Amino acid sequence: MAAKGGEWLNGRIVESLNRVFRGANVPVQVKIWGGEEQDFESTRLDPQHVELAQGFAITSEAPEEILIQCQAQSHDMNVEFEFGSLALARMR
Numbered sequence: 001m002a003a004k005g006g007e008w009l010n011g012r013i014v015e016s017l018n019r020v021f022r023g024a025n026v027p028v029q030v031k032i033w034g035g036e037e038q039d040f041e042s043t044r045l046d047p048q049h050v051e052l053a054q055g056f057a058i059t060s061e062a063p064e065e066i067l068i069q070c071q072a073q074s075h076d077m078n079v080e081f082e083f084g085s086l087a088l089a090r091m092r
Contacts, residue, residue, distance in 0.1 A: 002063040007091040011053040013084040019047035030054040033067035
């Protein structure tokens with residue numbers, strides 16, 4: 001996608017059939033390619049759902065290409081994750 005200058009926030013909910021969203025480490029992450037990454041926050045809704053929010057900034061006036069990548073890592077080969085639709089909002 002091409003994003004114009006400003007501060008942006010992208011968020012999504014991730015679901016697992018297993019109860020994997022417990023403890024200090026969340027087995028899913030978001031990586032922003034392009035722009036400047038800002039704050040990342042994960043909120044456990046319950047042991048099977050987590051909400052991810054990643055902020056990023058575009059400092060140029062011209063639109064910049066951005067790639068938003070979601071990744072899941074698990075030591076258990078039988079864990080499945082479902083990433084919800086992307087919600088993107090311009091903050092400033």
